[in-house]
Amino acid sequence: MSKPKLALYWAASCGGCEIAVLDVEEKILDVAGFFDIVFWPCAMDFKYKDVEAMADGSIDLCLFNGAIRNSENEALAHLLRKKSKVLAAFGSCAMDGCIPGLANLSTREEIFQTVYHQTPSTLNPEAIRPLPRVAVPEGELDIPTFYESVRTLGQVIPVDYFIPGCPPQPPQILAVLSAIMQGAQLPPAGSVLGAGEKTCCEECGRTRNEKRLKRFYRPWEIEPKVDECLLDQGIVCMGPATRSGCGALCVKANMPCRGCYGAAPNVADQGVKMVSAIASVIDAQDPAEINSILDQIADPAGTFYRFSLPSSILYRKQAEVV
Amino acid sequence: MPAKAALVGFGNELHGDDAVGLIVARRIYDSLEDREAVDLLELSTSDFGVMERLIGYGRAVIVDALVAEEGEVGTVTRVDLPESSGHCYGSPHTGGFSAALGLARKLGLAVPAPIAVYGIAIRQPPSFADGLSEELAARIPGIVETITTAEAGWLR
């Protein structure tokens, strides 16, 4: 009997999800023994045309990480959807857009201006910039088209499952793969796998006193107490708006959560949820005082939507306007 | 296509007169001729989920209970929450609401404007009470009329 076929692909990503898969350590040998890995560009020699040649639906499971930044990313999303029975958005980039998604606070033109013309070390007197198709003396060269915006995987193809995290923590990855290997019944399509059903606050372990605040602190401004909730101490922490499953690793290392596991369950928009959480701790009635307290929050959009801008209401609203 | 409007009733049906906001909002909604452009939101929450529900609406009307130890029960007070922060509106259910609005605007989220908040005066209800007090129940039609008239420009 042939082994189930597994594919792993990376779009606009950093490679951290790949390393996370490897960090299941010796268990990776069990995974490699169970599955027939038919496509994994970072490690194996299968090419795009090999995938094209596969029968539709013949890949049993595809773990697709990375956001959709350019035309090559999108083409592979469509190809792998066609060839896969089950396709999961693996990691924050594919699920929510993640760090590359911060580019949606900017424009393609601004990005190109900065990178190819404005950084202080760039020496480009002829104002050259990369083009999808270029004539060189010997012929033509092409590279993928850089899109105006970053999109999530689910915004370009139907996705069966979502595995959150930047990266998904190795024990969670192992739990998902082991369940599949043991033939467990998967939850309904559209479900989140490899994560919890609560907020990050539940895993945190610090004491919550639900204090009201007169001011916020930047993380470098104070040495917070290690047993007390960071938000209580005036440090913006995304825990209340973020899904559990990571083990609250950052907070246990005395740094505030930044939301890499995505929106908490039953929350449509991570940023809006955080707005509610912050508003509930402000200790002021006077509007001017409220405003001056809120002004102390540095970069609310880039903080509340650090990992989820492309999947947010904010992005979609802007996209509609454009 | 213009954004929809939100008609929000706030309250707790297990808490006697605290349910008045829900009841009034429902009655207003039922009396509308055209419901295409208006959504009725019934929020019994005491967390700050109201903000999430409001993003994307063009304008909003919120009907809520306002505990007042003096003055006539059923009196309607209106507070407008304009673009820049004006009055701060606080209620048993929406403390921090102004802060939430301010922060949502900083994020560039589509917060409704204008937001009109109608507070209906009640006495502090006992812990668990089923249904409105007689005194308040009698005032309901008048309250509905007051609000509908005030919002007649768009609420038909």
Added chain:
Amino acid sequence: MRKIVIDPVTRLEGHGKIAIYLNDEGDVANCYFQIPELRGFERFCVGRPVEEMPRITTRICGVCPEAHHMAAAKACDAVYHVEPPAAARKLRELLYSAFYVGDHTLHFYALGGPDFVVGPDAPPAERNILGVIGKVGLEAGKKVIELRKRAQHVVSLIGGKAIHPVTSLPGGIAKGLTAEERGQIIEHTKYFVEFAKFTLGVVDAVVLKNPAYVDMILSDTFTQRVYSMGTVDANNKVNFYDGMIRVVDPEGQEFVKFHAKDYLNVLAEHVEPWTYLKFPFLKQVGWKGFVDGKESGVYRATPLARLNAADGMATPLAQEQYERMYATLGGKPAHYTLATHWARVIELMYAAERAAELAQDEEILSTKIRTIPTATPTEGVGCVEAPRGTLYHHYTTDERGILQRVNLIVGTTNNYAPISLSIRKAAFGLIKRGSEITDGVLNRIEMAFRAFDPCFGCATHSLPGEMPLEVQVFDSGGKLLTSRKRA
């Protein structure tokens, strides 16, 4: 003109492709190594609070997030004009040394190692971690996995998370070590040192004792005479975490030695329209195109370059190997691209010894690990040696510490020009008129590229992963003449 397209080149962070043009006589006319990716960190980090950069820039690379974390941390210190306490600095360097041990191991055994240990003429099916294990034994494979586990553990104890560490702040580090944690780290560093010795033994037994391999390393096809860049301490010894950056010319003379904050006097980046990645070069020499030599501003920033740019290694076992390597290669500087693999293992030894030194230092148990910044933030540069090259983070902020400008020169980017040169030289040298485009040709082109360990080294385990190459030959009308895929 016939065009050969190698697409995708894998085992590179993201994607890369190589286009080779043949003239009518069948000689190589030109060769282009294209990077089809851009995400735009230099733009989208503008507007972010600078203290978030040690957590945002790690997402430039999930294989070497520690490098970005440290460069960002140092840049943040510089922006806020604040000095972390000594204990914080040592903790950061300890994390960094452990990371180096894990990362250089990953590359040697799974990516570069097969070329070096198994050899370029071995069948493709053997040129991978399995082949390496076949040569050196199954225990080696288990040791590699164990090593990585321990290295990642050290990173997570100090950094909070193994992949994308989080704990550095302007002025220090958010988490210290308990005595128990420090005890675990000491045990790990002992393992690191033994493993590094073992790996040097592998180099010795399998590579250096094989004359054919030594010939290949010393061959002209894989030689490029360019400038070398690396960070050195006050004694001009290799240091990954801090020091001045030193550049030596192709003859080994010191060309320039500078502080990170002065990098703009030394480096500039060139743009081509057929690739998204820029080409850094030495400004004072100038961009002369894809050529090597003293008159060309192309430079290398690799383990071999670091050893060339320094006067030695700061720890005894690594120093012994340093001397041995140069004696074998015929002196300094060495321009043999394939010797980079050996240099990498010497660095592995140093990183292990350095980690052990730092773990034994009592000061790392100190609870004084934060200096609270008081100055108004302005501008700063943070620089470390990433495994793949010198890494520069340059930030400018407003008076609230919100980023206004970001400039990054990333490890592998330093090497984009010399990698292109290497591939060209291999292509020019190996594809000649009338020659068949064999597997051997493809292998050697790969080897020119892979020795640089281009940002993504992957596969610690049993995957039949030789570099996938497909060569297609088109006529000038675009019609496919032949297609050859490595089996």
